[in-house]
Amino acid sequence: MSNETQEQVQDEGELVAARRAKLEWLRDEMGVDPFGHRVDGIMSLAHARSLFDAAADDAHAASVAANKEDASREVVDARPKALVAGRIVQHRDVGKLVFMVVRDDTDDLQLSLSKADLAPEQFKLAKKLDYGDIVVAAGRVGKTKRGETCIWADQLSIHSKSLVPPPGKHHGLSDPETRYRRRYVDMYANPGTIRTFKARSRMITRIREFMNARDFLEVETPMMQPIAGGAAARPFMTHHNALDIPLFLRIAPELYLKRLLVGGLPRVYEINRNFRNEGIDRSHNPEFTMLEVYEAFGNYETILELTESLVHQLAVATREDLLAEDPDQDLGTAEAPVLPFGELRVRYARPFRKVRFHELFEEALGFPASDIEKVRAVAAELGREHAPDMDDAFVVNEVFEARAETTIDPEQPTFVYDWPSVISPLTRPRADDPSLAERVDLFIGGMEIGPAYTELNDPDIQYGKFTEQLSGLDDEEESTFRTLDEEFLDALRVGMPPAGGLGLGIDRMAILLTNSPSIRDVILFPLMRPIEAGDEAAE
RNA sequence: GAUUCCGUAGCUCAGUUGGCAGAGCAAGCGACUUUUAAUCGCUAGGUCCUGGGUUCGAGCCCCAGCGGAAUCACCA
Numbered sequence: 001m002s003n004e005t006q007e008q009v010q011d012e013g014e015l016v017a018a019r020r021a022k023l024e025w026l027r028d029e030m031g032v033d034p035f036g037h038r039v040d041g042i043m044s045l046a047h048a049r050s051l052f053d054a055a056a057d058d059a060h061a062a063s064v065a066a067n068k069e070d071a072s073r074e075v076v077d078a079r080p081k082a083l084v085a086g087r088i089v090q091h092r093d094v095g096k097l098v099f100m101v102v103r104d105d106t107d108d109l110q111l112s113l114s115k116a117d118l119a120p121e122q123f124k125l126a127k128k129l130d131y132g133d134i135v136v137a138a139g140r141v142g143k144t145k146r147g148e149t150c151i152w153a154d155q156l157s158i159h160s161k162s163l164v165p166p167p168g169k170h171h172g173l174s175d176p177e178t179r180y181r182r183r184y185v186d187m188y189a190n191p192g193t194i195r196t197f198k199a200r201s202r203m204i205t206r207i208r209e210f211m212n213a214r215d216f217l218e219v220e221t222p223m224m225q226p227i228a229g230g231a232a233a234r235p236f237m238t239h240h241n242a243l244d245i246p247l248f249l250r251i252a253p254e255l256y257l258k259r260l261l262v263g264g265l266p267r268v269y270e271i272n273r274n275f276r277n278e279g280i281d282r283s284h285n286p287e288f289t290m291l292e293v294y295e296a297f298g299n300y301e302t303i304l305e306l307t308e309s310l311v312h313q314l315a316v317a318t319r320e321d322l323l324a325e326d327p328d329q330d331l332g333t334a335e336a337p338v339l340p341f342g343e344l345r346v347r348y349a350r351p352f353r354k355v356r357f358h359e360l361f362e363e364a365l366g367f368p369a370s371d372i373e374k375v376r377a378v379a380a381e382l383g384r385e386h387a388p389d390m391d392d393a394f395v396v397n398e399v400f401e402a403r404a405e406t407t408i409d410p411e412q413p414t415f416v417y418d419w420p421s422v423i424s425p426l427t428r429p430r431a432d433d434p435s436l437a438e439r440v441d442l443f444i445g446g447m448e449i450g451p452a453y454t455e456l457n458d459p460d461i462q463y464g465k466f467t468e469q470l471s472g473l474d475d476e477e478e479s480t481f482r483t484l485d486e487e488f489l490d491a492l493r494v495g496m497p498p499a500g501g502l503g504l505g506i507d508r509m510a511i512l513l514t515n516s517p518s519i520r521d522v523i524l525f526p527l528m529r530p531i532e533a534g535d536e537a538a539e
Numbered sequence: 540g541a542u543u544c545c546g547u548a549g550c551u552c553a554g555u556u557g558g559c560a561g562a563g564c565a566a567g568c569g570a571c572u573u574u575u576a577a578u579c580g581c582u583a584g585g586u587c588c589u590g591g592g593u594u595c596g597a598g599c600c601c602c603a604g605c606g607g608a609a610u611c612a613c614c615a
């Protein structure tokens with residue numbers, strides 16, 4: 001066990017051995033630190049490329065030609081200077097010339113190194129560098145004879161020796177497991193990865209700008225909660241030693257954000273992680289990011305407007321980003337963006353479609369949800385064994401999710417509203433029909449993006465819905481993590497203003513706007529099963 | 540948790556009817572002052588995911604396990 005690391009080093013193979021030999025060569029014979037040092041004034045590769053000056057390049061070429069004919073005529077070089085850093089992703093040694101392509105988070109750029117331009121040791125270094133090494137180079141921005149924009153380097157130094165064999169230079173890294181487990185390799189091998197995460201970051205910045213512009217206050221509420229409320233999901237459990245109490249990682253921030261409405265903040269939002277101990281698939285990761293919004297004296301209609309404006313605005317901005325990369329795309333118009341999502345083209349023009357729950361139900365099933373005999377027949381078809389003793393409204397909801405939700409046009413953002421009240425215990429029932437909740441859900445690309453509610457602020461009705469919900473649970477669930485949140489009810493009794501609220505899935509929004517197939521492609525480090533060391537796990 | 544598919548060199552992948560383990564790139568040595576996945580010559584590189592089984596013989600067939608992907612279930 002103790003010499004495992006040593007064995008590992010020995011077992012790493014010839015590729016690593018070759019790199020370690022170069023590491024020693026750098027230290028012993030070249031006298032350089034293979035892991036570099038501080039460098040000031042580095043510019044991005046995209047910026048360096050933008051410095052290219054055709055006139056200066058032509059003048060320099062003419063000056064070199066003149067000098068060749070008549071050595072007394074000095075070479076004039078007005079080409080712009082650049083200092084850059086990057087990871088080597090291609091390396092071509094052509095004898096007394098070395099070409100390498102370096103990559104940073106903005107671009108790829110070729111470094112051209114001529115034996116004539118560099119100190120002898122630096123040219124020796126240029127020939128020995130590997131794919132994966134991080135280098136710093138200085139020189140003039142120009143072009144090669146073949147027209148490639150490059151930096152004709154006169155200074156070159158290594159700032160990190162990569163000891164690990166890199167993925168292939170043309171196929172990149174495509175194995176999904178390796179991409180998620182070794183994201184840092186994925187990031188340099190596949191430039192699209194960094195593009196995606198930059199797009200996600202921009203999206204979140206824009207959400208903050210949107211919310212702040214509407215005078216909402218960003219807040220942070222507990223991630224560790226004594227009672228995991230605000231949603232129905234299995235929580236992760238932990239323990240606080242000093243207080244000797246169980247704690248739950250939150251499944252939603254809702255009950256705390258509402259306490260802030262009680263306290264007198266009229267418009268609040270939070271962008272942060274929720275944790276749900278459930279399955280993992282293309283649209284679920286155990287930890288995921290939510291935007292939650294509460295607006296005093298609003299309702300589900302004001303929140304619907306807010307949601308539609310926000311999503312539309314994000315789509316407009318995303319369209320501009322995509323056009324900046326490639327102007328020759330058909331992405332609709334500025335006001336009516338059409339964005340690709342897999343094989344789909346999602347139309348973000350306002351207004352989005354709005355359809356009542358029961359209308360969509362009847363449209364999809366061919367009979368009204370009130371025809372409970374037929375509803376239960378379909379539920380039986382679906383193989384829901386527990387359906388017979390289930391409350392009618394739950395059965396309706398199951399059938400809706402299986403047969404109606406799937407009929408929503410994935411290319412047309414759609415709000416479904418007036419959901420059955422029983423499935424929304426934190427939502428205010430309609431005054432004219434208490435069986436319906438003032439709830440609206442946004443669907444895009446076949447995914448539920450987020451629900452918006454008129455929040456329930458009557459403490460007595462809320463108490464009733466909580467106890468009703470708890471009575472339907474078995475002992476294990478109740479004793480482990482479903483408890484009546486008395487403190488929240490106390491807050492409601494103090495008095496919460498009427499309000500509208502929203503929960504928007506940030507990861508799913510990122511999936512849509514970055515045109516990614518899986519939530520794992522928009523979460524930097526998605527949860528993976530750890531690789532067990534040795535065969536101790538076998539049992 | 541269920542089902543299906545996948546796991547072969549650093550990467551991307553072939554591998555026929557069960558009969559000596561393969562290619563391209565990457566790597567090592569050599570050549571080359573304009574390469575663009577550079578080119579040319581030579582060389583090296585394998586726990587075929589793991590463990591059993593069948594067989595004269597298993598990368599290939601069977602069983603179990605591990606890891607991944609997709610679909611389903613769970614996630615109001």
